Amino acid sequence: MVIGVAVWDLHLPGCSSLKEKRSILKSVKDRLHNQFNVSVAETARQDVHQRAELTACVVSGDRAHANSVLDALDRFIEAEVRVRIIDSYTTYY
Numbered sequence: 001m002v003i004g005v006a007v008w009d010l011h012l013p014g015c016s017s018l019k020e021k022r023s024i025l026k027s028v029k030d031r032l033h034n035q036f037n038v039s040v041a042e043t044a045r046q047d048v049h050q051r052a053e054l055t056a057c058v059v060s061g062d063r064a065h066a067n068s069v070l071d072a073l074d075r076f077i078e079a080e081v082r083v084r085i086i087d088s089y090t091t092y093y
Contacts, residue, residue, distance in 0.1 A: 001059065001060070001061065002092055002093070003057065003059050003066070003092065004057070004058045004059075004060065004063075004066035004067065004069065004070045004090065004091070004092050005055060005057050005090065005091045005092075005093070006056045006070045006073055006089075007043070007053060007054070007089055007090075007091075008053065008055075008077055008085055009053050009086040009087040009088065010083045010085060010086060011050060012024060012050050012051070012052060012082065012083055012084075013050065014050075015050045017049060018047070020049075021050070024082050024083065025042055025054070028054070028077070029042070029054070031076075032073060036072060038056045038069065038073065039058075040055070040056045040057075042054055051086075052083075054077075056073050063092060067092075074088065
């Protein structure tokens with residue numbers, strides 16, 4: 001069993017309130033969960049309007065599958081026009 005974890009440090013340009021930030025992140029998290037069947041949470045910077053940290057986790061029988069899912073998540077986040085990736089990393093357990 002392999003557990004893959006991807007973390008993105010995000011900038012949300014134009015967010016002027018926490019309510020607006022929550023709306024964007026909820027949409028992104030729900031779409032990631034529904035499309036890729038992964039667990040996603042906001043894990044840091046909850047009180048900052050234009051910054052967020054999202055973490056996604058996938059459990060798989062082999063590393064190649066976990067890696068392909070996390071790569072797809074990364075492409076999805078990169079294509080999301082409402083957020084910009086500042087930094088990201090991936091870890092396997």
